[in-house]
Amino acid sequence: GYSARMEHAGGGVIFRQLFEPVSCTYTYLLADPGSKEAVLIDPVLETVDRDVKLIDELGLKLKVAVNTHCHADHITGTGLLKKKLYGTKSAISRHSGAKADIMLSDGDSITFGKHCLNVRNTPGHTDGCVTLVTGDQSMAFTGDALLIRGCGRTDFQQGCSKTLYNSVHTQIFSLPGHCLIYPAHDYKGQTVSTVYEEKKFNPRLTKSLEEFVKIMANLNLPKPAKIDVAVPANLVCGLHDV
Template sequence: MIFRQLFDSTSSTYTYLLADEEALEALLIDPVFAQVQRDLALIDELGLRLRLVIDTHAHADHVTAAWVLRRETGCDIASARAIDASNVTLPLDDGQICGVEGVQLRCIATPGHTDGCMSFVTADESRVFTGDTLLIRGCGRSDFQQGSASRLYASITERLFSLPDSCRVYPAHDYQGRNVSSIGEEKHFNARVGAGANETDFVEYMNAMKLPHPKLIDEAVPANLRSGAPEDGELPNRPDWGDIRLTYSGVPEIDEEWLELHLDSVTVLDVRLPDEVRDCPLAQTLVDVHIPLAELRDRLNDVPTGKPVVALCRSGRRSSLAVSILRDAGYEQVASLSRGLRAMLQDG
């Protein structure tokens, strides 16, 4: 079996590609809207045909790529029937078998993080894709989307922990750089439900967490209940001059790795305040033009037109607005540095 674990650093989401080496039919689990071009490029390079996209649940931290992948490839969209998401072509029930030629998955209803969570285990029970139900040394929260700590405890201990100890666990997220665990490991070492924790231990732990409201829930959940389809049913055209990722709101972004390799072929526009520029020597080596965001509309003539423009700021928020201003003014080849200079400095 062809197997790839892909990662979206913005949402810390894992996307999984599975395909049969002979049939060359592929499925994706938990694809991310912003990574559509990456996923399609990999599928093309491996000579595969995408037949199925599966969402483990209605995510609250990113928008699924299911709808746009169906539009691009004609693949089916699958998720739990309990979610009742629109645009789904294959609603799934507990115990159902789904997949593509050569790759079969058994659906396991594992509610608790949300009401519609589902895990997927391979036919030989060597791998299980647990969504947010079971994470590496943790689990998903249970305080929104009909979540229930008691149901989550039952889903983990009665459904997932009944799989062989050797079964490898592949979650939808990890925030510490870990990429795989096993059922046996989580039984012994999971910080919330392992080492013999009973339901009272678990429920009291979960209820005491008091986590902040997910930042993107108001945008992501309604979109994911449409399988990722925008409200108007249309996507903006994707630019092709660089390794562009479109946010769900249509802002083209580019990452720091691409920028560092292509500095000579773009104009770098810094839209921070003058004091910020002086305090950041790194930016001075990257930037071609400095125009504070508040002045940009009045100084558009100061932005060169001969090369694509990459706008940057501290976090990527101001530069996204700069991109919108430039596009409204007729600049077609323009993008925002996705995580800003702060991420570049953190990454060294």
């Protein structure tokens, strides 16, 4: 039996899932209760004030604002957060093409107090997609590589469905079954899944590689509405022409 439970844990991590409804993006706050050091994953420009207020109220110090990839559907809040919360460093994959204070490589760790997030390269949606896994492998922040019962598109931004399939199978489905999956987006009001569930019920990634490639080639999605504004901005932490 696997389960997802919120609890007050002495050795635990402070954790908050936050939602931005226009782009349906999840932002995640993680912090160490002892040192108060915090990491924010995938902040959105429009919700920076909400996030800063929460960080202040909880008495946290934002150490790193990290993007799972160079987003095409919203402008990142990392640049503005650096201005509002002195000392915050931005981070993104070195394969993203974007600028940041910390350029992440596969196997790197982002530490906050006695906790850490380990970086796994999971390209396919873009070349610079990473999945961030907590040190105890209880939570994985999968960006657009793996969504709940879905996955990110592969028809823009160096997308490659074969690469995405291999990333998910080797880097995410190899995690423990009870590991909680927290994606960058959800469009159906779902907040969390598990490795176990996605290996069993994901309608795309449970298929063979060949079938997956065919599914992804036939999605016929419209061009991302904000891509021409968001990508140039996100290459420089969201501060381009904003």
